[in-house]
């Protein structure tokens with residue numbers, strides 16, 4: 001029976017390629033709901049200022065991945081894990097199928113976190129978490145430009161992704177208001193002095209209108225004419241709203257199968273879940289120190305380490321690599337190390 005991998009982000013693809021490289025006889029199946037290929041998620045936040053992004057962002061098509069001997073099931077939504085039978089149930093082209101495994105690797109990544117008060121208003125705003133999201137947003141932007149001229153956006157959330165997206169839209173020529181709930185930007189990653197210099201660059205150089213200390217309560221309006229409701233009134237006149245309030249590890253499959261979960265899928269230092277045949281890597285995995293290593297360097301390191309661990313039966317635990325996150329905002333360099 002094959003090794004089954006769920007997810008075709010950097011975790012799933014790096015693991016699947018590496019294990020086939022280390023053991024060319026390994027039978028490996030990669031299941032993913034994606035249809036457009038293996039793409040660079042960090043590049044999503046340059047998705048508006050670069051014209052050729054939709055083609056440049058795809059690093060490998062699924063056909064190319066399959067040529068390496070991997071079985072790739074794209075457009076496959078994984079529905080359930082049966083740990084007793086050691087099978088995975090998935091739906092593809094409207095048909096439910098199962099695949100058996102000896103070892104299962106959960107590389108299901110993360111979804112965008114939507115603050116609970118916004119959940120009932122899902123049709124009012126957009127997210128930027130996947131290539132499908134980017135394509136939808138690019139179409140909206142084109143349609144707005146054709147009909148009304150310069151697009152006007154509200155971006156909710158002044159964390160890493162909110163700041164990057166706001167900067168990219170402004171650089172692409174759009175008007176952007178960035179609403180952040182707290183008194184300074186990227187407070188989880190930057191010291192106060194660096195938050196202040198980021199604020200200055202966004203406002204003075206890139207041209208984003210930044211509104212700090214803004215508790216957004218919800219949204220209102222019609223298509224192309226949205227408003228943001230604030231504690232002290234509302235601000236209207238947006239063609240679109242993008243919510244960028246953090247990420248949420250995808251642990252639902254694991255949880256439903258009775259695996260131990262906390263914020264993410266709980267793993268030990270060998271990236272092993274509470275089931276001896278199931279590992280978890282990438283944005284969805286939570287280490288015993290309570291941390292999620294949701295950046296490409298540690299995620300890829302987990303994937304390569306796990307492939308070696310399974311093939312060579314190594315006994316050392318996963319060593320957390322040194323990594324330095326960096327906001328991709330032109331003109332901004334933090335003077336102090338990021339708080340990771």
Ligand SMILES: Cc1cc2nc3c(=O)[nH]c(=O)nc-3n(C[C@H](O)[C@H](O)[C@H](O)COP(=O)(O)OP(=O)(O)OC[C@H]3O[C@@H](n4cnc5c(N)ncnc54)[C@H](O)[C@@H]3O)c2cc1C
Pocket residue numbers: 006007008009010011012031032033034041042043044045076077078079107108109110111128129130161250253281282283284293294295296297299325326328
């Ligand atoms: C806009 C943006 C910018 C970023 N910029 C940076 C950056 O500059 N530097 C950095 O280090 N990190 C950055 N990150 C974070 C980085 O992209 C992630 O840490 C990394 O992509 C995680 O990889 P992953 O493989 O764990 O998860 P993902 O990339 O989330 O992949 C998970 C895959 O699993 C699939 N999947 C999930 N559930 C199912 C199911 N039930 N059935 C079938 N398929 C399923 C998903 O469709 C997806 O393809 C950024 C993230 C975003 C969203």
